[in-house]
Amino acid sequence: MTSEAGGRVVALVPAAGRGVRLGESEPKAFVTLAGTPMVRLAVDGLLSSGVVDHVVVVVPPDLIDSASACLPDGVDIVEGGAERIDSVRAGIAAAPDADIYLVHDAARALTPPSLISRVVAELRCGRAAVVPALDVTDTIKSVDILGNVTGTLKRSELRAIQTPQGFDAELLRRAYSAATPADGATDDASLVEHLGERVRTIPGDALAFKITTPLDLVLARAVIAAAEAKVQ
Numbered sequence: 001m002t003s004e005a006g007g008r009v010v011a012l013v014p015a016a017g018r019g020v021r022l023g024e025s026e027p028k029a030f031v032t033l034a035g036t037p038m039v040r041l042a043v044d045g046l047l048s049s050g051v052v053d054h055v056v057v058v059v060p061p062d063l064i065d066s067a068s069a070c071l072p073d074g075v076d077i078v079e080g081g082a083e084r085i086d087s088v089r090a091g092i093a094a095a096p097d098a099d100i101y102l103v104h105d106a107a108r109a110l111t112p113p114s115l116i117s118r119v120v121a122e123l124r125c126g127r128a129a130v131v132p133a134l135d136v137t138d139t140i141k142s143v144d145i146l147g148n149v150t151g152t153l154k155r156s157e158l159r160a161i162q163t164p165q166g167f168d169a170e171l172l173r174r175a176y177s178a179a180t181p182a183d184g185a186t187d188d189a190s191l192v193e194h195l196g197e198r199v200r201t202i203p204g205d206a207l208a209f210k211i212t213t214p215l216d217l218v219l220a221r222a223v224i225a226a227a228e229a230k231v232q
């Protein structure tokens, strides 16, 4: 089944990280927000966007059963690898029939469905690679190994990049075929950039922040509590 003319949209959800920076006892994607694991919230957001035909979740090998217990029927679950790039590669291999891939971190559990549908709408307008972007509010400097400042980057040219990142499927497969660990890629779009292909930004959403540190977890839980208080 496809959601619209223009091809089958498969969302790949890398959720196989350990969450070292978060410092919880369980892997990050399984940490709960108001009783629901982050990975489930991320999947629910994708499904409720109405623009995703199929979801593949990539989890640590020892958590396949836990994932299957907390995810809705119809979602495929596959084993991830040591690095994020290995996990996304496993997701791509599990969904060879996609026309469009969305790659969406489980750690961005509060991403609004409207952002997901905006990424897909931009792809359907003919873009081959689309990423959500926010203006940067801090001054960003480069430093050397000793911590001495080596330069100050021009803030007006910088963006903080979020997920979901959306791609024409053939392009993402090609980017991953060419990728090597030496690329040191921290996102999927950078692999497409390495091919010399254009990546388009669209406005991101503050709620799509990546839950990375203990403070992010406090923020995520406060956002949910505030939303619940509003409906009561």
Ligand SMILES: Nc1ccn([C@@H]2O[C@H](COP(=O)(O)OP(=O)(O)OP(=O)(O)O)[C@@H](O)[C@H]2O)c(=O)n1
Residues within 6 Å of the ligand: 013, 014, 015, 016, 017, 018, 019, 020, 021, 022, 028, 029, 058, 080, 081, 082, 083, 084, 085, 087, 088, 105, 106, 107, 108, 210, 211, 212
């Ligand atoms: N080997 C890995 C590493 C990361 N991820 C996923 O990629 C997303 C973004 O990664 P990040 O937020 O850095 O998560 P962790 O790698 O778990 O965090 P940390 O670096 O603090 O351990 C997360 O949903 C994470 O589960 C993954 O699927 N496989």
Ligand SMILES: C[C@](O)(CO)[C@H](O)COP(=O)(O)O
Residues within 6 Å of the ligand: 084, 105, 160, 161, 162, 163, 186, 187, 188, 210, 212
């Ligand atoms: C893909 C990503 O979320 C875009 O901002 C980010 O690069 C993931 O980085 P991490 O080091 O794996 O958290």
